[in-house]
Amino acid sequence: MSNQDPHHVQPEKIYSVLIVGGGAGGIAVAASLHKRDRKLEIAIVEPSDTHHYQPGWTMVGGGVFRPEITAKAMAKVMPDFVTWHQQQVVSLEPDQNCVTLSDGTVLGYKALVLAPGLELNWAGIEGLTESLGQNGVTSNYQEGMAQYTWEMVKRLKKGTALFSQPPMPIKCAGAPQKALYLSSDHWRRNGVLDDLSVQFHNAGAVLFGVPEYVPALQSYIDRYGIDVNYQSNLVSVNGPAQKAVFRISDTEGGTQDREISFDMLHAVPPQRAPAFIRESSLANEAGWLDLKSDTLRHSHHENIFGLGDVSGTTNAKTAAAVRKQAPVVAENLIAHLNDQPLTAEYLGYGSCPLTVERGRIVLAEFGYGGELQPTFPTWVNDGTKATRAAWWLKAKQLPMLYWQVMLKGHEWLAKPKKLSQ
Structure with a gap:
């Protein structure tokens, strides 16, 4: 579409924050934003009917979890304080602060969060x-x-x-x-x-x-x-x-x-970024969303932030990364809306609970450059060894923490680090 298209200069609605993606990243950041400022008008664009707890699929494949615990109706997971547009994104117009949806709707924003995940x-x-x-x-x-x-x-x-x-x-x-x-x-x-x-x-x-x-x-x-x-x-x-x-x-x-x-x-x-990202001006040379690795703000657009699997940052693409990224995006986005300097820093944390046998896991936790970032001291769990404690966490605790903590904006063990100036 050309820049003269009237749909582009007259969005149907302009939101304080428009979030693309209703997966772990999109919903977690919406909840973190809402906790910080309940006056924000937030919308989420997400086409799916079902929200999947994807870390559980490995456990289903190993006969540990029943399939039904890894999915919920999107309507039950979508926060009641957001406007849900159940559409796909067709194109992004960052210079005009708007997004075009598959039904032709054009939505405007003051700040945009991109968390559409990746494409298999x-x-x-x-x-x-x-x-x-x-x-x-x-x-x-x-x-x-x-x-x-x-x-x-x-x-x-x-x-x-x-x-x-x-x-x-x-x-x-x-x-x-x-x-x-x-x-x-x-x-x-x-x-x-x-x-x-x-x-x-x-x-x-x-x-x-x-x-x-x-x-x-x-x-x-x-x-x-x-x-x-x-x-x-x-x-x-x-x-x-x-x-x-x-x-x-x-x-x-x-x-x-x-x-x-x-x-x-x-x-x-x-795997690769969705087409509307990799074919846009927002992508880096490899086709992933071009973000600053510390603030998760876009490298060239001050009012665009991103998180999750679409990110071009070098962290591991895991749900655990999203848990640490969401508060950083929320804090920095609100600072941007208030014309304040950004204060929160993401250190590249990602976690990979490697299920080496039924009953034991090697809990790999690391950040940028492979720096170890363990959540617990070694006397609780030594992540470099296969432990029963890590299995208990993965098999018994993480599904509940995902549905009831992360998606609800509770930032336990996920408070953002202050940006080193």
């Missing part, structure tokens, strides 16, 4: 879309498919099980490994692991990006006898034939394709 690029792996959900091809990343993962794990008694991890960045970088470990643990407990060839194909060059956590993870790789293949990227799947092709890179930059037959394949697709 299933088509990025040839044949994967049509293969999912049958012939042993599964993915805990696909809504509703974790139950199929668990059915396959229970059914498999011999043969080859493949687990893939695509190039970074992806949401919850540990999730591909969580599926690998929980499955292997089930097979070990049921006495069939020796009859299985379990392979992990990682497009990256290391087991985990923060070295302190690697020894604990490697000990489970050894325990389960997992064949780890680095720089091995899944590029195509033939479900009916039960064959997968991996592209293996060498240190000189050359590649070689390798076809492997499987009985089960847990595939993880490459």
Whole structure:
């Protein structure tokens, strides 16, 4: 649309704060804003009918959680103090402070928060879309498919099980490994692991990006006898034939394709920002939302902030990151609206509870540059080791904390750090 289009210069409504995305980031930041200033007129744009607790999908795939605890009707989760536009965003016009929705509505804003999450690029792996959900091809990343993962794990008694991890960045970088470990643990407990060839194909060059956590993870790789293949990227799947092709890179930059037959394949697709972000002027060169890493304000637009999986910052893309980001965005956005200097700083915190076996977790907590940022002292939980305390937190406490604390704007253990001037 041209700048002369009357819809662009005359928004239907102008909000104090317009939030794009009703996932963890959008709702958490709305709640944090409302707690700070109840006079703010806030709207959320979110097309979905259902809100998913995505960290629970791995646990469904491991037979730990029932699927129903990982979802609620969006209408029940959406705060009553916001106006909900159940539409998709078609385009952003940051220079005119407005957003166009799929029904043609144009909404204006004084401040914009972008938290639409990311897009799973299933088509990025040839044949994967049509293969999912049958012939042993599964993915805990696909809504509703974790139950199929668990059915396959229970059914498999011999043969080859493949687990893939695509190039970074992806949401919850540990999730591909969580599926690998929980499955292997089930097979070990049921006495069939020796009859299985379990392979992990990682497009990256290391087991985990923060070295302190690697020894604990490697000990489970050894325990389960997992064949780890680095720089091995899944590029195509033939479900009916039960064959997968991996592209293996060498240190000189050359590649070689390798076809492997499987009985089960847990595939993880490459991931990217939604099209309306990556094709806009707000994206960085890699297509992610171009944010300042400390304040989470856009690099070129003072009244635009962002958080969650869409962010181009280098933190891990996890719900735990959102828990720390939401108060930072809320505090800085209100400072902006009041013409005050920004005061809150995000230190890159992310958490990845790596479910290495049923009953134990390696609780990886780290910030920018891989700096360890543990929530608890080591006498409560040593995150570099597999502990029962971390399992108790993940399996028993985190779902409640997500629904009742984070989405309600309670900032326990998430108070923003003061920006170092």
